[in-house]
Amino acid sequence: MVDEEISFPVINSELCKGCKRCIVGCPQNAILLSDEMNAAGYQYAYYSGNGCTGCKDCYFTCPEPLALEVHQYKKIVNNEIGRMIKAKVANKGGN
Template identity: 40%
Template sequence: MNETIKRKVLTRLERCKQCELCVFYCPKKCISFSDEVNSGGYHYTCIDDTVCIGCGTCYIVCPDGVYEVLGS
């Protein structure tokens, strides 16, 4: 059976300043940093959509408004 993974959180890559708060506080530990950098020179975050539960912790702790939690 071929299932499509539903994205629960959108990421604004250009806003990420690699502060690591989201990585530290994510209860599912599904956030990591890309090997690539954004225009500010920071490694931006990537979310593993197969593990993410859409809890919104990243949205709450991010000081730069990187995340948008999508409704179901």
């Protein structure tokens, strides 16, 4: 049981080549280009911190392997089933 998903891109600044494909491709305008350069001399993309819906367009348009991932987490509802799940996770390894 989940009530919402939390999504955000994780960009490896040292693997990014600053091509801006993810920036142009993000429908939420949630990715920006840094003023600073990485060790290879490229300005790199970074997540603004707001607006990601988890659509993964940025992931599929990035040409650099491992430069960009989209992480998604599910928040557990605080109802009876949610509490059972949390209790089970808390007891994991305890017996």
